[in-house]
Amino acid sequence: MNPDLDLTLQRTIRAPRAVVWSAWTDPDRFAKWFIPAPMVCVVDRLEARPGGALVTRMSEDGVAFVPHVDAIFLVVDNLERIVFTNAIDSAWRPALPAPVPMTAEIVLADHPEGTDYRVVVRHGDPSARERHEKLGFFDGWNMVTTQLAQSVE
Amino acid sequence: MAQYSAQLDGLFDALADPTRRGVIRRLGRGPASVGDLAGEFPMTLPSFLKHVRALESAGIIRTSKAGRVRTCVLNRERLALAEDWLAEQRRIWEERTDRLEQFVAGTEEDPS
Numbered sequence: 001m002n003p004d005l006d007l008t009l010q011r012t013i014r015a016p017r018a019v020v021w022s023a024w025t026d027p028d029r030f031a032k033w034f035i036p037a038p039m040v041c042v043v044d045r046l047e048a049r050p051g052g053a054l055v056t057r058m059s060e061d062g063v064a065f066v067p068h069v070d071a072i073f074l075v076v077d078n079l080e081r082i083v084f085t086n087a088i089d090s091a092w093r094p095a096l097p098a099p100v101p102m103t104a105e106i107v108l109a110d111h112p113e114g115t116d117y118r119v120v121v122r123h124g125d126p127s128a129r130e131r132h133e134k135l136g137f138f139d140g141w142n143m144v145t146t147q148l149a150q151s152v153e
Numbered sequence: 154m155a156q157y158s159a160q161l162d163g164l165f166d167a168l169a170d171p172t173r174r175g176v177i178r179r180l181g182r183g184p185a186s187v188g189d190l191a192g193e194f195p196m197t198l199p200s201f202l203k204h205v206r207a208l209e210s211a212g213i214i215r216t217s218k219a220g221r222v223r224t225c226v227l228n229r230e231r232l233a234l235a236e237d238w239l240a241e242q243r244r245i246w247e248e249r250t251d252r253l254e255q256f257v258a259g260t261e262e263d264p265s
């Protein structure tokens with residue numbers, strides 16, 4: 001957790017852990033709360049296991065749907081913890097998602113009044129790609145390509 | 154929107170360094186000269202000046218020269234862009250958690 005870039009929130013949810021868990025892992029239930037009403041959420045894939053896909057679309061009018069989340073689960077510990085990231089898409093390809101690449105960790109624990117619900121959303125550097133470029137990715141490739149050319153010419 | 158995104162790129166690039174965050178923290182207490190600031194960080198002056206320039210080009214600090222002394226001042230408005238962006242992300246997750254709570258509370262009362 002890096003306080004400069006990460007967000008945390010904690011809430012006591014007055015429902016048993018198993019109910020909260022099923023709201024996260026059952027596609028029909030998940031679609032009911034993940035996007036604010038009146039927007040409509042369609043869950044295309046929700047495979048709550050490491051490497052499994054999380055793909056949703058959303059619609060303002062219930063007719064035209066646009067992509068929403070295309071992510072994979074990294075960790076799924078039954079009734080305890082879910083970690084997913086949209087920095088890798090559901091086909092396991094590195095992604096540059098809009099509006100923001102992130103890793104979200106959701107931790108559930110028992111609480112006398114229900115469920116202790118904690119979220120940590122980790123953000124990287126939004127300009128990682130540009131930085132890679134500045135750090136010399138292209139310079140490096142130009143140099144070795146030039147060297148290769150010189151060695152064979 | 155694209156311009157806003159480019160500004161955020163510059164901001165977070167500048168924030169993604171412990172020395173620069175240290176300078177921001179220090180300037181949060183008030184303006185300081187480059188010389189005084191440099192004394193607080195274990196590196197050569199040229200290296201430190203690179204960090205100052207990075208902060209200045211990202212708009213996070215302003216500097217002004219009086220005689221031989223260059224003074225740095227925090228630009229809080231610029232820093233607020235990053236705060237606003239993070240607050241927006243937090244709001245999304247808090248609202249999501251509110252809806253989850255309403256949904257599971259309703260699920261429990263209505264065992265259909």
